[in-house]
Amino acid sequence: MLEVQISKTLQQQQQQKEKIYYSFESNSWSRKPPPSTQELKVYECFTIIGISNLLQGIFRIHSLLFFELLGSLFDCLIGKYLLIATGVQFVAEIQGNEVFRILKGEVVKLFQENGLRNVEDEYFITLLEWVISSGSLYYSYTYNLTKSSSISFFLSSVIFSKLN
Amino acid sequence: MKNLVQQQNQGGEFLKPLTWKNIQENYCWNHFLSLELNDIGLGEFCAPIICGFVSQQIVSIKNEIYKIILISRRHKNRAGYQLLLLLLFITSFIPNSFFFILYNIN
Numbered sequence: 001m002l003e004v005q006i007s008k009t010l011q012q013q014q015q016q017k018e019k020i021y022y023s024f025e026s027n028s029w030s031r032k033p034p035p036s037t038q039e040l041k042v043y044e045c046f047t048i049i050g051i052s053n054l055l056q057g058i059f060r061i062h063s064l065l066f067f068e069l070l071g072s073l074f075d076c077l078i079g080k081y082l083l084i085a086t087g088v089q090f091v092a093e094i095q096g097n098e099v100f101r102i103l104k105g106e107v108v109k110l111f112q113e114n115g116l117r118n119v120e121d122e123y124f125i126t127l128l129e130w131v132i133s134s135g136s137l138y139y140s141y142t143y144n145l146t147k148s149s150s151i152s153f154f155l156s157s158v159i160f161s162k163l164n
Numbered sequence: 165m166k167n168l169v170q171q172q173n174q175g176g177e178f179l180k181p182l183t184w185k186n187i188q189e190n191y192c193w194n195h196f197l198s199l200e201l202n203d204i205g206l207g208e209f210c211a212p213i214i215c216g217f218v219s220q221q222i223v224s225i226k227n228e229i230y231k232i233i234l235i236s237r238r239h240k241n242r243a244g245y246q247l248l249l250l251l252l253f254i255t256s257f258i259p260n261s262f263f264f265i266l267y268n269i270n
Contacts, residue, residue: 028204145191
C-alpha cells in the first residue's frame with residue numbers, strides 16, 4: 001500500500017495535510033484508507049505532477065506522437081509511475097496567490113514489485129527526475145498561470161483606477 | 165485569431181476558481197500526465213504546471229511602490245524556435261509567450 005500526503009501551501013503544511021491512499025490489490029485511488037493495512041510507504045509531497053508510463057512520459061516531453069503511441073503498447077510490461085514534487089521554493093505572490101517553483105522531484109512505482117525489474121527502467125527514471133528537478137517548472141493552486149487574459153484584469157482594475 | 169481574442173476577453177473569467185476546465189492546454193506542461201487523475205476525480209491534488217520562468221521585483225516609481233511580476237511560459241508541444249515560428253502568429257499559434265503584471269502595493 002502507498003500513502004501520499006499533500007500539503008497545498010507552506011502555511012497549510014504546518015496545519016493540515018490531506019492524504020490519498022493507493023491500494024495495489026484493486027489498482028485504485030481513494031481518500032479513505034482501505035481496511036487491509038499491509039506495508040505502508042509514506043511520501044510527503046507538494047503536488048502530484050501526473051501519472052505515466054516511463055516511455056510515454058519521456059517521449060511526451062519530446063513531443064513525438066509516434067513514440068507516445070508506441071509507449072502505450074508497452075503499458076502492461078512496464079507499469080505506471082507517479083511523478084511527485086517533493087522540494088519547492090516560494091517565488092512570487094500575485095495579490096495573495098502564491099507561486100512556487102519545483103526544485104526536487106521523485107518517480108514512484110505504483111504497482112507491486114513481483115521480483116521483476118528491468119535495469120533499463122532505472123535509466124529512464126533518472127532521466128525523468130532530471131527533467132522534473134531542472135528548476136524550470138512553476139505552479140500555483142489558486143492563480144491561473146496558463147491564461148494570458150489576466151493582464152487586462154490587473155491593468156484595468158488596479159492601475160487605471162489609480163490614474164483616473 | 166478572433167476566437168483567441170474572444171476567449172481571452174471573456175468577462176470575469178479570471179475571477180473563477182482554478183479548475184482543469186479553465187486552463188489553456190497549450191501552456192500546461194502536465195496536461196497529458198494529469199488525464200488519469202482527472203478521470204478518477206482527484207484533479208484537485210494535481211496542480212497545472214507551466215514550463216518557463218516566474219519572478220517578482222519591487223520598484224518605486226515617483227515615490228510610489230509597485231510590484232512587477234514576469235511570467236513567461238513555453239508551448240507544451242514546441243519549446244523554443246520562437247524566431248523561426250514567428251510567422252505562425254498569423255494562424256494564432258503562439259510558441260512562447262511572456263507578459264508583465266504591474267500593480268500598486270499600497
